[in-house]
Amino acid sequence: MIPFLDLKKINNQYKADLISACSRVIESGWYVQGKEVAEFESEFAQYCGTKYCIGVANGLDALTLTLRAWKELGKLKDGDEVIVPANTYIASILAITENKLKPVLVEPEQHSYNLCPVKTEAAITSKTKVILVVHLYGQLANMPAIMGIAKRSNLLVLEDSAQAHGASLGGKKAGSWGDASGFSFYPGKNLGALGDAGAVTTSDQELADTIRALGNYGSKEKYENVYQGVNSRLDEIQAAMLRVKLRYLDNEIAHRRAVAARYMSALKGSQFILPFADDTDITTEETHVWHLFVIRATDRVTFQAYMNDLGVQTLIHYPKPPHKQSAYPDWSNQSFPITELIHKEVISLPLSPVMESEDLDQVINAVSLYDIT
Secondary structure (H helix, E strand, C coil), X not given: CECCCCHHHHHHCCHHHHHHHHHHHHHHCCCECCHHHHHHHHHHHHHHCCCEEEEECCHHHHHHHHHHHHHHCCCCCCCCEEEEECCCCHHHHHHXXXXXXXXXXXXXXXXXXXXXXXXXXXXXXXXXXXXXXXXXXXXXXXXXXXHHHHHHHCCEEEEECCCCCCCEECCEECCCCCCEEEEECCCCCCCCCCCCCEEEEECXXXXXXXXXXXXXXXXXXXXXXXXXXXXXXXXXXXXXXXXXXXXXXXXXXXXXXXXXXXXXXXXXXXXXXXXXCCCCCCCCCCCECCCCEEEECXXXXXXXXXXXXXXXXXXXXXXXXXXXXXXXXXXXXXXXHHHHHHHHHEEEECCCCCCCHHHHHHHHHHHHHHHCC
């Protein structure tokens, strides 16, 4: 079976470095909020092009704590509206409702699956305070347009960059476009830890200080609690693992782009809807880091079973949109036709930084054979 993502193989490349980093933490005797976290925060902020990075426990906390910090700073209040893509993973929504803010679901662009600037601007009301833009599947949303909208309407912009580490446009990376950005380092991400981990990037010092305090029991100084905070801190060992893997991230992105280029070339003209890419030469197109290679199949259930029978594992990102989840019963009667079509048809082919040519050929051949049956 060709796995969708072989995390063991990915991490085995750096096994000696990872073990050395882990040993370094063990031998330091300092396991929470130590040197490894501080060094990773500095390195990742520099990589993204921001002044600050604040390590947190996971990607959901990164979004939740940022919105909470804006509330503490008086920039948001209960009931304020946050525009968010209707087709995002539910974590983006959970961060909003956890803060007693109101998600305003907006349909994506049908070709890119990212937030539509035109529909975003149309959804703005007097209660709108934030645009939460998601760089889905590894491709930057149309940030120049979205930032223009935000500036005209005096809105905050929070990037959900959980799938877009390293994606950029004109030399400006994901995580540096908005007022802040949340990152996940879940093991399957392009920059993945060996457990849960996350971070916020920003160039706003007041915001950075507030997020850091909120994630440390609401404390800026030990035993002095300014806020009713939580415990959400990046672990020292995970920070050490991430420092190792950050050094190889750009090389891994290059491999992902090469795999995606093969897929795009070999499957062009097939019955499947292929991912959208701005540039004809996607191997050098910087806006996409190919966290996922997502195609659309009108008979997805049959196609997925067929691929499995041929020894190819595929996954669905995601089978059910947020407004159809039991967690939000009040939304069940809402209609988002583009979102619902996307969630009904999308299926992800294997793609990883260790995918070999033989496996890629097998996947392409399987898809091509299905195309002519």
